Amino acid sequence: MTVTPTATPTSSAARFDGLRRLVGNTPLLAIDYTFDGEPRRLFAKSENLNMTGSIKDRMALYILRRAYERGTIEPGALIIEATSGNTGISFAAIGRALGHPVSIFMPDWMSPERVNLIKGFGAAVHAVAEDDGGFLGSIDQAEELARTTPGAFLPRQFANEDNCEAHERMTGPEIWWQFEAHGLRPDAIVAGVGTGGTIMGAGTFLREKRPEIRVHPLEPSNSPTMSTGHQVGHHRIQGISDEFVPPIVDLDALDEIVAVDDGDSIRMAQRLASNLGLGVGISSGANFLGAVQIQAELGADATVVTVFADSNKKYLSTDLLREEPPQPDHQSPRVELLGFTAFNRECRTCFEPWELTPLLERPTAPA
Ligand code: PMP
Numbered sequence: 001m002t003v004t005p006t007a008t009p010t011s012s013a014a015r016f017d018g019l020r021r022l023v024g025n026t027p028l029l030a031i032d033y034t035f036d037g038e039p040r041r042l043f044a045k046s047e048n049l050n051m052t053g054s055i056k057d058r059m060a061l062y063i064l065r066r067a068y069e070r071g072t073i074e075p076g077a078l079i080i081e082a083t084s085g086n087t088g089i090s091f092a093a094i095g096r097a098l099g100h101p102v103s104i105f106m107p108d109w110m111s112p113e114r115v116n117l118i119k120g121f122g123a124a125v126h127a128v129a130e131d132d133g134g135f136l137g138s139i140d141q142a143e144e145l146a147r148t149t150p151g152a153f154l155p156r157q158f159a160n161e162d163n164c165e166a167h168e169r170m171t172g173p174e175i176w177w178q179f180e181a182h183g184l185r186p187d188a189i190v191a192g193v194g195t196g197g198t199i200m201g202a203g204t205f206l207r208e209k210r211p212e213i214r215v216h217p218l219e220p221s222n223s224p225t226m227s228t229g230h231q232v233g234h235h236r237i238q239g240i241s242d243e244f245v246p247p248i249v250d251l252d253a254l255d256e257i258v259a260v261d262d263g264d265s266i267r268m269a270q271r272l273a274s275n276l277g278l279g280v281g282i283s284s285g286a287n288f289l290g291a292v293q294i295q296a297e298l299g300a301d302a303t304v305v306t307v308f309a310d311s312n313k314k315y316l317s318t319d320l321l322r323e324e325p326p327q328p329d330h331q332s333p334r335v336e337l338l339g340f341t342a343f344n345r346e347c348r349t350c351f352e353p354w355e356l357t358p359l360l361e362r363p364t365a366p367a
Contacts (some may be wrong), residue, residue, distance in 0.1 A: 012068055012075070016065055019061055024171070028043055028174075028179075028305075029102050030341050031339075032337075033335050033336060035339050038118065041304065042291045042292065042295060044307060046342070048103070054281075054309060055310065056197060057094065060091045062165075063155045064095070065159060077102060082106070083141040085106060085198075086239055086309070088123065088125070096121055097157075106138055108359055114238075158195050164196075164201035172202035179305075186206060188305070191287060192286050198278070202296060215253075216256065223262075229245060231243040231244065236262040236265075239310065260286045263330065266319055268334045269286075279311050284309055291305070
């Protein structure tokens with residue numbers, strides 16, 4: 001094959017076109033396991049295979065794309081966001097790819113891998129201590145910087161409906177079409193809530209297609225923010241259950257909240273890696289156990305889908321890579337992982353993640 005050099009893609013449209021090929025259309029895994037010795041199968045989207053290694057790439061790319069369409073972001077504008085990590089990595093990488101400087105506010109207890117990755121993408125990181133407000137303080141400080149920076153763009157992931165729409169137009173349809181290609185229908189979806197974008201958006205699409213589907217948000221049992229309405233206790237499932245119920249989460253539109261212990265999630269994620277070679281993060285272990293729980297309720301033949309939101313690489317310095325003591329109430333010992341098959345990305349040709357509405361004709365900032 002000969003490759004003809006083309007002009008460097010400097011227009012916004014060309015850059016978005018390149019980026020959207022690196023984000024979404026992830027393979028769907030069918031994971032075979034036994035629960036108390038009974039054979040079962042669960043489904044999970046490999047979101048660790050997105051451009052920067054997490055599901056947040058979908059939201060970051062979609063929010064920026066929409067902002068370009070609407071003209072609410074200027075080329076070269078500073079992007080400012082508060083995040084517990086993955087969102088910062090996504091906005092840092094995708095922001096830079098589009099020629100934007102990026103400033104990220106995050107609690108100072110997030111893993112050093114997260115902080116270093118964001119810095120590596122050339123973004124500024126502001127670590128906010130618990131005494132300075134932790135997560136909620138990060139949001140306040142991001143808003144304050146935006147007020148004093150002319151032209152700054154704040155994605156506001158916790159309150160931005162485009163976050164849900166990203167999953168309504170990408171994650172949900174991908175699951176539907178990947179199931180459809182194999183003659184299947186999803187009976188339930190389970191996903192841990194950080195912003196809630198994944199469960200709200202994918203849930204909305206899947207419910208339109210199949211009104212009886214069950215749509216379950218998930219939270220750590222050690223820190224049940226959604227069940228109580230505020231932060232209670234601490235947990236180790238980075239990326240979910242921050243310190244409040246996000247405004248884009250409508251619990252009335254969802255089925256009951258699934259609760260999973262953080263140590264159990266760590267042990268499950270460890271086994272997905274060591275037994276199956278699936279190197280996923282702690283929230284993926286939680287999501288898998290949540291899906292196991294819902295399948296136990298619905299019956300062994302129920303088709304339950306979840307997401308593996310990120311990879312294990314950002315947790316090398318955390319408890320994910322340490323011995324985690326078993327507890328009597330842990331569910332993971334009842335699970336024996338047998339193997340998996342991956343449904344391909346056949347979806348690539350069956351839908352467009354969004355209609356490519358023309359971007360406003362403007363010059364792009366120098367990279
Ligand atoms: N898992 C991880 C590792 C995450 O970073 C996030 C996003 N914060 C989630 C799960 C939850 O995704 P969402 O924000 O769409 O609820």
